[in-house]
């Protein structure tokens with residue numbers, strides 16, 4: 116049911132009454148979503164939108180998917196219990212399926228938690244135990260979560276609300292010039308080479324020399340959908356392997372076929388991680404995360420204990436298993452590749468045409484465009500106006516990046532080519548409404 120008649124004043128009042136000051140609702144008039152179907156959602160004012168940002172937050176298979184809803188309802192009617200004391204059949208089956216799909220070779224274990232932050236916390240715990248070291252290397256521009264440990268390895272200052280870190284963290288150079296201006300003008304190959312060299316130098320000259328793990332997102336999500344140049348992670352892995360440093364691939368945004376060309380984002384780079392962390396799309400809206408990794412690393416904290424009361428509980432495991440089966444049965448990865456390829460082409464055409472569109476990046480259904488001023492510099496105000504203009508035209512997108520000028524597109528992987536075309540038409544209309552100059 117759509118609840119009509121919730122006024123903008125009422126929505127603003129609710130926001131101000133109960134939410135902390137830093138919670139951003141992105142739009143001048145907050146949006147309150149009340150229902151959804153596939154890749155479309157509706158708000159409490161009765162407006163319908165194409166949901167091109169839901170993939171960031173939750174949905175990979177779409178909203179209100181009967182198979183997933185039924186699995187959750189069936190489970191709710193049987194038992195809801197703690198995940199840590201007793202075996203849960205759907206959790207075991209989910210773990211088996213994930214391991215079957217895993218790019219990591221050899222014996223593996225999956226540990227379920229309730230969120231992406233918790234998954235990274237667990238991975239860091241396992242890595243630091245296994246390697247008997249508290250030193251971690253993360254990338255500039257990274258985002259790994261909102262807990263103390265994960266904020267401490269988040270390379271973006273605005274998301275690090277405290278300078279404290281539970282770990283000894285060094286930030287490696289990011290091969291993208293927006294995070295490492297020194298690399299401006301270099302070819303992707305040179306950037307990959309320079310950053311891998313810098314990593315070796317960082318380890319040798321600026322750390323205690325015994326690093327537990329290197330952690331990276333295959334495509335930086337909050338960072339603005341920053342893709343690493345071809346060869347970068349391969350070269351990084353060579354450096355890590357020289358010293359036995361573990362590689363954690365944070366796939367909270369890039370897993371389950373999101374990038375189209377691979378099931379796990381890291382597979383696009385041809386390297387094998389020691390651990391993969393996941394959340395968001397794993398539960399298609401349910402609160403579930405996991406770390407999957409080499410058994411000897413995951414088991415290394417034994418005989419100490421580590422638990423997550425709600426991690427992989429009956430409801431979230433039943434839903435996540437149905438979700439994973441839906442992703443595989445419908446080959447959503449292939450759809451992400453095809454529809455994402457088409458949409459990227461349309462975004463590149465907008466870049467050709469409009470001065471306000473800077474870099475177009477990403478792959479599969481994880482795409483971004485930068486909005487820039489006449490001199491090519493980031494234009495966050497234009498990004499805000501663009502989001503509002505898209506909203507008025509029935510499309511929800513996100514923003515992000517170091518300067519908040521990257522428009523992020525991450526829809527459910529069920530998006531059709533027709534709907535992607537509809538979105539691209541809206542983007543063009545929104546750019547025209549902003550008065551964007553056509554390139555001459």
Ligand code: PMP
Pocket residue numbers: 230231232233235258259260261332336337365366367368394395
């Ligand atoms: N890692 C990445 C790459 C993320 O994008 C996020 C969430 N934006 C997290 C970790 C943290 O996940 P959660 O918010 O579920 O704790």
